[in-house]
Amino acid sequence: MNTPEIPEIVVRRLPLYARTLSWLVEENVQTVSSQELGANLGMSPAQIRKDLSYFGEFGKQGTGYDVKYLLSQLRQILGVEREWLVALVGVGDLGHAIARYGGFGKRGFKIAALFDNDPRKIGQQVGELEILGMEALPMVVKGLRLRLGIVAVPAAKAQEVTDYLVECGIRGILNYAPINLHVPKGVRVRYIDPVVLLQSMTYHLKSG
Amino acid sequence: MNTPEIPEIVVRRLPLYARTLSWLVEENVQTVSSQELGANLGMSPAQIRKDLSYFGEFGKQGTGYDVKYLLSQLRQILGVEREWLVALVGVGDLGHAIARYGGFGKRGFKIAALFDNDPRKIGQQVGELEILGMEALPMVVKGLRLRLGIVAVPAAKAQEVTDYLVECGIRGILNYAPINLHVPKGVRVRYIDPVVLLQSMTYHLKSG
DNA sequence: TAGATTGTTAATCGATTAACAATC
DNA sequence: TAGATTGTTAATCGATTAACAATC
Structure with a gap:
């Protein structure tokens, strides 16, 4: 599950994705595309998809990502489900x-x-x-x-x-x-x- | 003097160089090589020389850099000579x-x-x-x-x-x-x- | 089905490093 | 002169992006 060879620069971006997703959860947003996430974070949609793809497939074609689901996955990856x-x-x-x-x-x-x-x-x-x-x-x-x-x-x-x-x-x-x-x-x-x-x-x- | 096209990543490292040089001044170190500076900062000597070379020639072959002089140059480049x-x-x-x-x-x-x-x-x-x-x-x-x-x-x-x-x-x-x-x-x-x-x-x- | 967006590959872009002539 | 280290070029390495087949 914890594939090696994840570039450190990718690891450092994951918390930013998680932070924005938490925000979207509070705003009651259900679904987000890499396009929208990228616009919010000032990075390209391709980069976000590539980063996430190191860890699995979390999205759905035509729809994007379920905000809550992606957040929970990221929190798991980051190890921040515990205190x-x-x-x-x-x-x-x-x-x-x-x-x-x-x-x-x-x-x-x-x-x-x-x-x-x-x-x-x-x-x-x-x-x-x-x-x-x-x-x-x-x-x-x-x-x-x-x-x-x-x-x-x-x-x-x-x-x-x-x-x-x-x-x-x-x-x-x-x-x-x-x-x-x-x-x-x-x-x-x-x-x-x-x-x-x-x-x-x-x-x-x-x-x- | 202020050449354009300096990569932003280089600009962001300059304050780290300045910080370390301030430290060396306090330690009464007169002269430092890119080798030593790199060891202190955890980066390669080549990178430090390359970064500095965007702004001018500050060193002396065989000797390295005069700590006070390089610091004053960096402070000028960063615009932090004033408050x-x-x-x-x-x-x-x-x-x-x-x-x-x-x-x-x-x-x-x-x-x-x-x-x-x-x-x-x-x-x-x-x-x-x-x-x-x-x-x-x-x-x-x-x-x-x-x-x-x-x-x-x-x-x-x-x-x-x-x-x-x-x-x-x-x-x-x-x-x-x-x-x-x-x-x-x-x-x-x-x-x-x-x-x-x-x-x-x-x-x-x-x-x- | 038509439209949208993913995951991924290959191409591009940019940053780092190795190497060395110049020179103190 | 011999040793050390710079500034810079070319080679390497790694990260970003464009593009697209797959598919919801």
């Missing part, structure tokens, strides 16, 4: 905001534990969670079977924290620190750096 | 966090005005800024010559807000709402959706 628990390391301003941000929970990801190395922060309560010291990480990861971690520490500490997360069994890292991380094979990293995105726009605006 | 002012629309939990997050200011982007359409929020103070009503947007954009905007409203409002921003003269939008935006040519959008990134990792972890 995923996430460890958050670094509870400064940014970490606080991430911990309190409701958007994760609504969409299947629950921040299940907070860690920081600042003794003044350890023991503090953020929402329903208490901030734990870094030494608690291995036990918590094991106890809650965590596979995902969010890094929200200063850039200077991010690689060190990452190494520790990986050592403890974390296999996917969402990194908010503005630095490139090095991880062993089998561990994935995704990056969020708003400034990098803004800079790729100022390039176009600088002489506008 | 950019940004409008933030939507001051809910997420917007609050963005407004208070110090990371923008340190790296050349200043959130200069806050907007919301909730009468209970208008007039409130967040840090040094007062939350303004949406009707103030055109005047503020003109007065401060804003070109960049951040969208942090619920998905259902994001397109509407975007249309309004564009109408008011905003030409680059950083969108935190989990939805694809449609903008006219000449306007750029960049997306931040942590859940989409997490989902592209759970794909790999689902049966691990």
Whole structure:
């Protein structure tokens, strides 16, 4: 079922398809064609059909795709039918905001534990969670079977924290620190750096 | 100087080069080769040399690149030698966090005005800024010559807000709402959706 | 049946990399 | 000079798209 050799770039587009399909479900749309989906997402219908074809045949000629069915298939493929628990390391301003941000929970990801190395922060309560010291990480990861971690520490500490997360069994890292991380094979990293995105726009605006 | 036909994918990598070079400056590194830069960024030396060659010749054979010089050139190319002012629309939990997050200011982007359409929020103070009503947007954009905007409203409002921003003269939008935006040519959008990134990792972890 | 749209193949397009002359 | 590394070209690789038979 889980064919190998799926290009990573295709995997990264699947969540976008799922996101749009969720939207269509809310809008009570029953059926969608690759044409319409493409128009919404700003990509070609051919690309959408090709991407989906890596995983199976989900559509019907002449009609398109059943929105609910395709969404449920995509959620299965992505492994997001269950809830995923996430460890958050670094509870400064940014970490606080991430911990309190409701958007994760609504969409299947629950921040299940907070860690920081600042003794003044350890023991503090953020929402329903208490901030734990870094030494608690291995036990918590094991106890809650965590596979995902969010890094929200200063850039200077991010690689060190990452190494520790990986050592403890974390296999996917969402990194908010503005630095490139090095991880062993089998561990994935995704990056969020708003400034990098803004800079790729100022390039176009600088002489506008 | 500003050769056309630079692939967008190259433009998007320039800020990553700049970010790493800033780091090297702080580490007091004088000189770096495409080899070393590539190792740090997880890309091939050839790619880095090719990317840079779109903009000029910045290196020295046998030696590599002068870190400070290359950084200053990249900052010029990206247009980030000046400070950019940004409008933030939507001051809910997420917007609050963005407004208070110090990371923008340190790296050349200043959130200069806050907007919301909730009468209970208008007039409130967040840090040094007062939350303004949406009707103030055109005047503020003109007065401060804003070109960049951040969208942090619920998905259902994001397109509407975007249309309004564009109408008011905003030409680059950083969108935190989990939805694809449609903008006219000449306007750029960049997306931040942590859940989409997490989902592209759970794909790999689902049966691990 | 006529119209629409899928899934898939082959062609095209574009991005990455290997290789090397130039040169510090 | 010997060693290192650039900038650039040509070759390779991979992703996107056009086109169409299949079929609802």
